[in-house]
Amino acid sequence: MTVSDGRRQTALVLLCAAVFLDSMDLSLMGVALPSIGRDLSLPESTLQWLMSGYAVAYGGFLLLGGRIADLFGRRRMFLISLGAFAAASLAGGLLSVGWLLVLTRVVKGVAAALTAPAALSLITTTFTEGPRRNRALGIYSLAGATGYSAGLIFSGLLTQVSWRLVFFLPVPIALAVLVAAPLALPRGERPSAAAGGFDGAGATAVTGGVLLLVYALTEKNWPAGIAAVVLLAAFVAIERRQRLPLIPLGVFRSGRLTAANLAALTWACATIGWQFVAVLYLQRELHYTALATGLGIVPMGLAIVVTANLAGKLINRWGLGRVAALGMLIQATGILLFLRAGATGDYVAVLLPALLIHGIGNGLSFPSLNIAAVGGLPDDQQGLASGLVTSSVQIGAGVGIAVLAAVMPLGHSALSGYRLAFLTAGAFSLLGVLIASLGLRAPAPAAESVPATADS
Known part of the structure; x- marks a missing residue:
């Protein structure tokens, strides 16, 4: 195996570790909620948002995250968003105020939405299309799937000791990736498209539309669903007229x-x-x-x-x-x-x-x-x-x-x-x-x- 092959494999391991964290956080919180509610005397509505806050932010910012990675650099966005994910995890384990805990979950959702497309696109641009890329994407998909199952197991084990460990668990993994990633991930060049401007109107419309759609489904809020449809329709109209659209x-x-x-x-x-x-x-x-x-x-x-x-x-x-x-x-x-x-x-x-x-x-x-x-x-x-x-x-x-x-x-x-x-x-x-x-x-x-x- 050549040095370049070894670096590619190391990069794949680090990128898979990040998506493992993102997926694990989807399931890690569920078992801990009753203990959090008892210890902090939180109402059920707050506990629900500890789950849905992450999902709403994750789903809502994904498309924006993918385009930001293309425009401003996949490696840069991967490192910044993973650092934010680690910081929000650490803060969640230290805080004892309900709305602040929810805020850390929303920040983690946004960070995951920026990390995931940057990581996946780093894989697809590191491995050429064909069997090698297929194998790399298979491993990446596997990391995401096993992360969700691992979250269910770790949540049960850690909550028996302290629910705060559920927040702390991602921190050392994320920090280890952040230390190793600058040495292994391809640096690449800043895409020239970034100099041409950014589709702010399209980003606002699609992000708001998807956020409201996920919120409407989670909360069964039909006015929010109607507003989501209006925003998404506006997004299509905006993209048809943009010279550098968010989503061509x-x-x-x-x-x-x-x-x-x-x-x-x-x-x-x-x-x-x-x-x-x-x-x-x-x-x-x-x-x-x-x-x-x-x-x-x-x-x-x-x-x-x-x-x-x-x-x-x-x-x-x-x-x-x-x-x-x-x-x-x-x-x-x-x-x-x-x-x-x-x-x-x-x-x-x-x-x-x-x-x-x-x-x-x-x-x-x-x-x-x-x-x-x-x-x-x-x-x-x-x-x-x-x-x-x-x-x-x-x-x-x-x-x-x-x-x-x-x-x-x-x-x-x-x-x-x-x-x-x-x-x-x-x-x-x-x-x-x-x-x-x-x-x-x-x-x-x-x-x-x-x-x-x-x-x-």
């Missing part, structure tokens, strides 16, 4: 990019929505403790790890469309197998097979969709493509959780409500199978064939 609408002429983002949205609706309901089912119906719930999910995480390592080889042999569709079909099978679980739910005979099958489907589909979303675009649009697919996943997570939470009360009993939710999650995954099968069949377009300017 011409990229959506790539059918594969559009299909990859739609499939990623349905993927998140299915798997993140299902995980939300499955955790409730394990704790409320089967009376699992928080720690037992996290440990019960470990086999699914291991299945994701093993399968994601094989995904690159399968993609090279069978193609993105087939692997993505197969993965989402297997994922749907695992979700629907939860319909067999009753009021007592035999873990070994019923739950474990469903978790393993779901994990295999995740490990195949998620890397495939990430590769499809960034393939065929030039280097100066990799941050944009990364932000789009990550935003699709975050918005899909919000939609999936909101829809499944609305479906559950429709059952005539608690158990039937869970089953309705599992059916709905399975339907989302099957919709993703259809999108991937039809939209990802064609090879990626050449980079120069995707216009970088807005539609007119």
